[in-house]
Amino acid sequence: MKLTRPIVIGVTCIVAAVVFAAPAGAAAPAGGGCAAFGLNVADLATTLGAAFGATASAVATSAPAAFPKGVVGPEQAALCG
Numbered sequence: 001m002k003l004t005r006p007i008v009i010g011v012t013c014i015v016a017a018v019v020f021a022a023p024a025g026a027a028a029p030a031g032g033g034c035a036a037f038g039l040n041v042a043d044l045a046t047t048l049g050a051a052f053g054a055t056a057s058a059v060a061t062s063a064p065a066a067f068p069k070g071v072v073g074p075e076q077a078a079l080c081g
Contacts, residue, residue, distance in 0.1 A: 034080035041075075 045052045060067040 033076060036079040037076050060072055 048055075056067065056071075059071055
């Protein structure tokens with residue numbers, strides 16, 4: 001799958017931008033998120049490689065808002081308290 005690498009790179013860049021844009025010790029933004037969540041996503045993207053992008057793409061296209069509701073929201077709740 002040729003689009004997997006760009007998806008992984010894109011997700012990693014977005015996560016890095018969010019993590020490094022927030023000063024250390026800052027409160028979580030209104031939409032959720034924290035350094036632990038960003039680091040978890042970066043670790044998954046690095047560890048799983050192409051499978052990470054393929055899985056994210058499959059979930060994201062499975063239903064409207066499936067990725068934010070089924071993956072991002074629960075992971076943020078677990079990691080960001």
